[in-house]
Amino acid sequence: MTEIVSNCASIVDWKNFVECLESKNPGIVKSGHPKRWVGITDDDPNFQVTPDMEKFVNDTATELDAAEYDYSGVLWKIYRVDEHFNKDVVDLLCKFFNIKLRMANAYCVMPGCNVPFHVDPQDGSDENIVRYTWQINNPSCSQALLVGNEALTNMQLGDVYQWDNHNMWHAACNAGFEPAYYFLLEGVKL
Numbered sequence: 001m002t003e004i005v006s007n008c009a010s011i012v013d014w015k016n017f018v019e020c021l022e023s024k025n026p027g028i029v030k031s032g033h034p035k036r037w038v039g040i041t042d043d044d045p046n047f048q049v050t051p052d053m054e055k056f057v058n059d060t061a062t063e064l065d066a067a068e069y070d071y072s073g074v075l076w077k078i079y080r081v082d083e084h085f086n087k088d089v090v091d092l093l094c095k096f097f098n099i100k101l102r103m104a105n106a107y108c109v110m111p112g113c114n115v116p117f118h119v120d121p122q123d124g125s126d127e128n129i130v131r132y133t134w135q136i137n138n139p140s141c142s143q144a145l146l147v148g149n150e151a152l153t154n155m156q157l158g159d160v161y162q163w164d165n166h167n168m169w170h171a172a173c174n175a176g177f178e179p180a181y182y183f184l185l186e187g188v189k190l
């Protein structure tokens, strides 16, 4: 069960954070078939290629291709620490959650776009890995983040959801009128 474990609305000025992201539009754009999401490209020079990358791509693509997934609406933006926002924010959050950082990204799903069901390509056998996610702009109708078999929607700004584990299948869709911005933080519990 993905549960609300905290609220971090007062830890960071998220309104200003999102405004800064928007000024760096379009961030790193991911779109189309899963094989286009991974690897180092001109607009994503710091993508971390992990040993299980090929398996991740194949597993995700196999499922989606078998479903005859329509990739035309697949599009989201990634914003990375040190590339698009300051690490000070992440340091604050890691202190708040008492974790050692593994990954911190912000995401945007624009109206009409979706992120297909997938598992993130990463290694990790550490049992103390925790993953948190929350919305960083005011929620709007018809926005949903899907984790496992749960739909997180109408999330209050800064309400922190802890995943059951970091390898869960997840997706997002925005059928509403406003962009949806999310933050994802993963680390090892100290």
Ligand SMILES: [Fe+2]
Pocket (backbone or CB within 6 Å): 118, 119, 120, 170
């Ligand atoms: Fe993901």
